[in-house]
Amino acid sequence: MLDYIAPVEDMQFVLFDLLDAESEWREMAAFSEIDRDIARVILDEAGKLSAKVMAPLNQSADAEGAHWNDGEVKAPTGFDEAFRELTQGGWLGVSGNADYGAQGLPKMLTASLEEMFWGSNSALYLYGTLTVGAAICIDAHASDDIKSTYLPKLYTGEWTGAMALTESHAGTDLGLIRTTAKPDGDAYLITGTKIFITSGDHDLAENIVHLVLARLPEAPSGSRGISLFVVPKFLSAGTRNGWSSGSIEHKMGVRASATSVINYDDAIGYLVGEPNRGLECMFTMMNYERLSVGIQGLGLAELAYQNASRYTRERIQGRSASGPLNPDGPADSILVHPDVRRMMLTQRAYIEGGRALSTFVGAALDRAKWATDAETRQASQRIVDLTTPVVKAFLTDRGHECSVLAQQVFGGHGYIVENGAEQIVRDVRIAQIYEGTNGVQALDFAARKVLRDGGVALGDFIELMRSDMGDPELSDDLNAAIDRLESVAAWLVEAASNDVELAGAASVDMLDLFGHVAFAWLWSRMSAVAPENEFGARKKMVARFFFDKLLPKIYALDAQIRRGSRHVMAYPEDAF
Numbered sequence: 001m002l003d004y005i006a007p008v009e010d011m012q013f014v015l016f017d018l019l020d021a022e023s024e025w026r027e028m029a030a031f032s033e034i035d036r037d038i039a040r041v042i043l044d045e046a047g048k049l050s051a052k053v054m055a056p057l058n059q060s061a062d063a064e065g066a067h068w069n070d071g072e073v074k075a076p077t078g079f080d081e082a083f084r085e086l087t088q089g090g091w092l093g094v095s096g097n098a099d100y101g102a103q104g105l106p107k108m109l110t111a112s113l114e115e116m117f118w119g120s121n122s123a124l125y126l127y128g129t130l131t132v133g134a135a136i137c138i139d140a141h142a143s144d145d146i147k148s149t150y151l152p153k154l155y156t157g158e159w160t161g162a163m164a165l166t167e168s169h170a171g172t173d174l175g176l177i178r179t180t181a182k183p184d185g186d187a188y189l190i191t192g193t194k195i196f197i198t199s200g201d202h203d204l205a206e207n208i209v210h211l212v213l214a215r216l217p218e219a220p221s222g223s224r225g226i227s228l229f230v231v232p233k234f235l236s237a238g239t240r241n242g243w244s245s246g247s248i249e250h251k252m253g254v255r256a257s258a259t260s261v262i263n264y265d266d267a268i269g270y271l272v273g274e275p276n277r278g279l280e281c282m283f284t285m286m287n288y289e290r291l292s293v294g295i296q297g298l299g300l301a302e303l304a305y306q307n308a309s310r311y312t313r314e315r316i317q318g319r320s321a322s323g324p325l326n327p328d329g330p331a332d333s334i335l336v337h338p339d340v341r342r343m344m345l346t347q348r349a350y351i352e353g354g355r356a357l358s359t360f361v362g363a364a365l366d367r368a369k370w371a372t373d374a375e376t377r378q379a380s381q382r383i384v385d386l387t388t389p390v391v392k393a394f395l396t397d398r399g400h401e402c403s404v405l406a407q408q409v410f411g412g413h414g415y416i417v418e419n420g421a422e423q424i425v426r427d428v429r430i431a432q433i434y435e436g437t438n439g440v441q442a443l444d445f446a447a448r449k450v451l452r453d454g455g456v457a458l459g460d461f462i463e464l465m466r467s468d469m470g471d472p473e474l475s476d477d478l479n480a481a482i483d484r485l486e487s488v489a490a491w492l493v494e495a496a497s498n499d500v501e502l503a504g505a506a507s508v509d510m511l512d513l514f515g516h517v518a519f520a521w522l523w524s525r526m527s528a529v530a531p532e533n534e535f536g537a538r539k540k541m542v543a544r545f546f547f548d549k550l551l552p553k554i555y556a557l558d559a560q561i562r563r564g565s566r567h568v569m570a571y572p573e574d575a576f
């Protein structure tokens, strides 16, 4: 049984002890009414919803899957009531625009809520999370008319959102899309086929609002000729628009989430933003979803850890190397074995580091939007831009690693469906692929975020890390790690000017190296502010495990990066 308990104590530690959320909120007019007590109530309520309503459906819905029957798409048993609790509680509109009925809570707080919803039932939350992204995109780019028609319904979850980009021949390279948009009075007629559309159709909402990328007549080829349209399922009550679900995919994981092929046949759509600037508008949604998907990796890692941790308390096998610790029993706990401890502590270190990073980026997003001075807003936006691909890729790669480690802790029992560990491995895998594959995130990080400005944004982040080194006991190791990041980045900037393939060849290693150093910085700061009690003592221990056993990976990554691109690119294409 995949039980889930929201890690509220740890979330509060990150918010208030590590990142001093109350001071942040006091300085921003939009959040001045929120304090620790209110945040605690919100975290507790979301925790109850995730543990009592969402988690109990996780395994049964996976076994049942979503249904497609003659164009009608249905979510699995129980999702209807659970989704209603999610929407009627206002949980989809928590961080949205208060002018349109949302609650406008700080992202630094709602990041924790997202973690709970992803962790307790990713497939169910997939029916909701694209709604939030669609609303943010409409809010940023659409006309007032479109905003007032769609936003209130989306924030209450009466209507849900979907993102329709991908076509069978166009995934990463969206410049290749062929779906067309023909002007028709004030609207446009959309024709084409999109694939892999998460929550593109289902029976949980009155209306489903697609944000569709399509080409206007005579639009320039490639990514500069793509426009964005709102294309609802119902044009008014009972009047269907011209699109339908052609089928749903049979997937490795998140099987309870309906992933549709959508056929648009002169469907009526309304332009969002400027003609031919659709991809830029869509990035508002994609950047939101990228952070959220990173948090999906984190939430599922937490679920996997909790499941494995319960198992370690029951399973006895073999004896401790230092002599029997359970002499009256036939064997000792598997936790006497250093390798089992390695697996469990690796999960703890990456999960708690990931929680710190996602909340830190949430705080930067809040400041980028609400800080009173322009300089803080700009500096915060630079942090968000630099770290968004890292949260997406590093947290989902770690999420996958942690889920596999948790499964391994179960031994053969981890391979058996009832124990739930294998479902998490299947479910988390998609987070490394959608919203831009992790390889593409790494390229974005290395080429666009680090190399394009000659390492300036990265340099600012390094300065930020040096301005608060955290626990003095860890500062030598942290200093060495930051120096190494700085030196490899300087090497990359220099060497990339003579090698066009270098950014691509080094990108995944570079993102991994940055992720480990950023985690080390946050771990050192967590260790410094850990309270003088059992919780704090454990925090300090996991910090030291991270520094001893995980941070040293950066030295191997450094060596890999400096070996360059030659033996990646030399191998002939026809020999693969």
Ligand SMILES: Cc1cc2nc3c(=O)[nH]c(=O)nc-3n(C[C@H](O)[C@H](O)[C@H](O)COP(=O)(O)OP(=O)(O)OC[C@H]3O[C@@H](n4cnc5c(N)ncnc54)[C@H](O)[C@@H]3O)c2cc1C
Pocket (backbone or CB within 6 Å): 162, 163, 164, 165, 166, 170, 171, 172, 173, 195, 196, 197, 198, 199, 251, 259, 430, 433, 434, 435, 436, 437, 438, 439, 440, 443
């Ligand atoms: C379950 C599921 C749900 C999805 N939900 C949605 C959705 O709601 N809306 C939507 O529009 N799409 C959705 N997608 C599509 C998803 O975003 C794409 O599958 C993904 O972006 C990759 O595109 P692709 O599958 O065409 O792979 P490709 O682009 O063909 O990539 C193949 C491989 O080449 C690599 N590659 C490609 N280009 C580059 C490059 N320039 N540099 C380095 N490596 C590169 C990729 O990393 C990958 O390893 C979903 C997909 C799945 C499976």
